[in-house]
Amino acid sequence: MDVLVVSNYEELSRRAAELVDEAIHKRPNLVLGLPTGSTPLGLYAHLVRRFQAGATSWAKVRTFNLDEYYPVRPQDPWSFRRYMEEHLFRHVDLKPEHIHFLDGQAPDPEAECRRYEEAIASVGGLGLVILGLGVNGHIGFNEPGTPWDSRTHLTTLSQETVTANFGAAPREADDFYPPRQALTMGIATIMEARQILLLVSGANKSRALGRAFNGPVTPSIPASILQRHPHLTVIADRAAVGIKAAGRALRA
Ligand code: GLP
Numbered sequence: 001m002d003v004l005v006v007s008n009y010e011e012l013s014r015r016a017a018e019l020v021d022e023a024i025h026k027r028p029n030l031v032l033g034l035p036t037g038s039t040p041l042g043l044y045a046h047l048v049r050r051f052q053a054g055a056t057s058w059a060k061v062r063t064f065n066l067d068e069y070y071p072v073r074p075q076d077p078w079s080f081r082r083y084m085e086e087h088l089f090r091h092v093d094l095k096p097e098h099i100h101f102l103d104g105q106a107p108d109p110e111a112e113c114r115r116y117e118e119a120i121a122s123v124g125g126l127g128l129v130i131l132g133l134g135v136n137g138h139i140g141f142n143e144p145g146t147p148w149d150s151r152t153h154l155t156t157l158s159q160e161t162v163t164a165n166f167g168a169a170p171r172e173a174d175d176f177y178p179p180r181q182a183l184t185m186g187i188a189t190i191m192e193a194r195q196i197l198l199l200v201s202g203a204n205k206s207r208a209l210g211r212a213f214n215g216p217v218t219p220s221i222p223a224s225i226l227q228r229h230p231h232l233t234v235i236a237d238r239a240a241v242g243i244k245a246a247g248r249a250l251r252a
Pocket residue numbers: 035036037038039040066067131132133134135139140141161165
C-alpha cells in the first residue's frame with residue numbers, strides 16, 4: 001500500500017486529481033467507482049478544472065457510483081445522483097450512457113442490485129475505485145458488520161451515519177425524515193477493483209483511520225479490509241493522521 005500524508009485538504013484534493021487523471025491517461029476507457037460526501041468535493045473541483053484546461057478527456061470513461069440512498073428521488077437535495085451532476089457529470093465530457101447509478105426509486109431493490117453487479121461485470125469490472133471513510137469506518141455504505149463477501153445490496157444505515165450525514169437533530173418536526181436505508185456496492189465488489197484510492201481528511205476521521213490500518217482486519221471496521229488490497233493508495237491529510245503522529249500513524 002502507498003500512503004501519502006499531505007499537509008491539508010487542498011493538497012489532498014490536488015494529489016488525488018493528479019492520480020485520477022494519470023489513470024485516465026493510461027487507460028482512456030477506465031471504469032471508475034465514485035464516492036460522494038464532503039471529502040471528494042475538492043477532488044471533483046480539481047478534475048473539472050483540469051478538464052476545462054484541456055488536460056483530460058472523459059469521453060471513454062465509464063463511472064459507477066458507490067451508493068445511493070433508498071428510497072430517494074433524483075431531485076432530493078441529498079440524492080447522490082444530484083450531487084454528482086452538480087459537482088462532476090455536467091462539467092466534463094462523460095457520455096450519459098457511460099454513467100451508472102443505483103436507482104434509489106427501484107421498485108425491487110434486490111433486482112436493482114443484481115442489475116448493477118451485472119453492469120459492472122459487463123464492462124470487465126472496476127478499474128479504479130475512489131473511497132471516502134465514514135466516521136465509523138464504513139466504505140460506501142457498508143456499515144460495521146457487513147460481511148467481506150457482500151455484493152451490491154440494500155442496507156440499513158447506522159444512527160451514527162445518519163447523524164454524520166444529516167446532522168444531530170434530524171428535522172423530523174419539519175416533516176423531514178432522513179433516509180434510513182441505502183443501496184451500496186458490497187465489500188467484495190469494491191475489493192475486486194484493480195486499484196483503490198482512499199481519501200481521508202480531517203481530525204474527525206483520525207480514529208477511524210487508525211482503527212482501519214493500525215489494527216486487525218475486522219468486519220467491525222469495514223475499511224480495515226483494505227489492508228488486504230494489492231493496489232491501495234491512501235491519501236490522508238495531517239489532521240486525519242494526527243499532527244503529532246504524522247509519519248508513523250500508518251504502517252506503509
Ligand atoms: C457517506 C458515503 C460514503 C462516504 C462517507 C464519508 O456515508 N456513503 O461513501 O465516504 O459518507 O463522507 P464524508 O466525506 O462527508 O465524511
